Amino acid sequence: MAYTATLKSAIGKLRGCLERAGLGRQGEQFAQHGTHTPAGDAPLVLVACSGGRDSLALAALAHIVCGTLGLRCGAMIIDHRMQEGSAGVAEQAASTCVDLGLDPVIVRIVHVNQDGNGPEAAARDARYEAMFDEARACGAQAILLAHTRDDQAETIIMGLMRSGGVDVLDGMRECNNRYDDVMLLRPFLGITRKQTTAICRDLRISWWDDPTNGDNIPQGERLPRDYPLRSRIRHDLMPLLDDIAGGDMAGHLAQYTDIAARDRDYLESKALVAYDSVVTPEETGGSLGCSLDAKAMFSLPAAIRIRVIAMVCANLGIAASIQHIESIERLIVDWHGQGVVSLPSGYQAFRKKHVIRVCQDSGHENR
Incomplete structure (x- = not known):
């Protein structure tokens, strides 16, 4: 078949993403x-x-x-069992992937544990854990995620609504190397949902629409409040922003992600250097902790200081909010003898003279 301009553009972006990730042509043939x-x-x-x-x-x-590059290409389908009929949806998705020629095609059922952060977050955590498990089990080097430019814009807006700070402006990365053994690649961040729809129609592929996306709600009607936040942003907010801006708001937001990502990388590199000079790892009572040099932390620029504190929490496995991080920062910049800062996972932060210690409750007996 003759490829349309949309197909050619998407193929080029996908090929470029794979090559930038080190998954280029496997032989001259x-x-x-x-x-x-x-x-x-x-x-x-x-x-x-x-x-x-x-x-x-x-x-x-x-x-x-992948066929033109000499790469093997498979698919994985995660069934959360959170919606009626999900098994049938997973089975149909797997059948379509087999018909397209992907191999292996893996279907995995996961159990979603509600952890207080909402069903969407719990489902995402369970999905990613299962994906990495399956990727490692079959020796895959990368997982391809189909996040589009529209998803990117929605992610940025959700982050701003949740006070995620300026870092949310860099959105999702094309390549995430956080996990050493498996890469997460997002080759469609420059592709719109309208274009993926056109690709499926051009290739005569039938798809399933998640009812919680709100695609079947009549135009002009707002989604009920019990719909996921992302769906309400997509259905209700983005069209309004497009109308106000007089154009493609998702495109405007996407333009700045690369610039914001470069800024973030620079600040992160400075924070890593500062971390090594002001943070001392500790182990007390069998639990990990650390001490911070309050005087040295005080002299750091605020943007770096906040990042160092966030790194401390991340390295200790503390799911700290921005409020937790700011409370620890006040032990440095607004010290007037206040008490301990309670943190998730049984951790606390407290100051004694010029040292701030972050440790679990069991380690406090040695403070």
């Missing part, structure tokens, strides 16, 4: 015309597929692009 079969030990990438239009468009194009 793949530069030649004709069909070439990837080697049995060629790098494997897995497409995370929900059965929706975005992920099925990615699955179809990933099979094409």
Whole structure:
């Protein structure tokens, strides 16, 4: 078939993303015309597929692009069992991926534990844990996620609503190397949802629409408040912002993510240097903790100081909010003898003279 401009653009973005991640052409034979079969030990990438239009468009194009590069391409479908009929949706998504030529195609059922952060966050955590488990089990080097430019804009707005600070402006990264053994790649961050819809129609792929997305709500009607926040932003807020801005608000937001990401990387590098000079790891009573040099922390620029505190919490496995971090900062910049700062996971932060200690309750007996 003749490729449309939309298909060509999406294929180019996907190919570029794989090559930037070190998953380029596996041999000169793949530069030649004709069909070439990837080697049995060629790098494997897995497409995370929900059965929706975005992920099925990615699955179809990933099979094409990986074939031209000599990469193996499979898919994984995570069934959260949080909606009636989810097993059927997962089965249909798997069948479509098999028909597209992806191999292996894995379906995994997960149990979602509600942890107080809401069902969406709990489902996301369970999904990512399962994806990484499956990727490691089959030796995949990367997981492809079908987040689009629209998802990027919605993520930024959600972060701003939740007081995530300026770092939320860099949105989701194209490549996340946080996990050493498996990369997360998002090749569609420059592709719109309208384009993924067109790709599926061009390739005659049927998709499933999650009812909680609100796509079936009549235009002009607002979604009920019990719909997920992301869906309400997509259905109610983004069209309003487009109307006010007189254009594509998602595109405007996406323009600044690369600039914001560079700024964040620079600040993070400075914070890492500062961390090594002001933070001393400790182990007390069998639990990990650390001490901070309050005088040295006071002399740091506020932007770096906040990041160092956030790093301390992250390294200790403390799910600290911005309020927790600011409370610890006040022990440094607004010290007037206040008591301990209670933190998640049984941790506390307190100041004694010029030292701030962060440790679990069991370690306080030695303070």
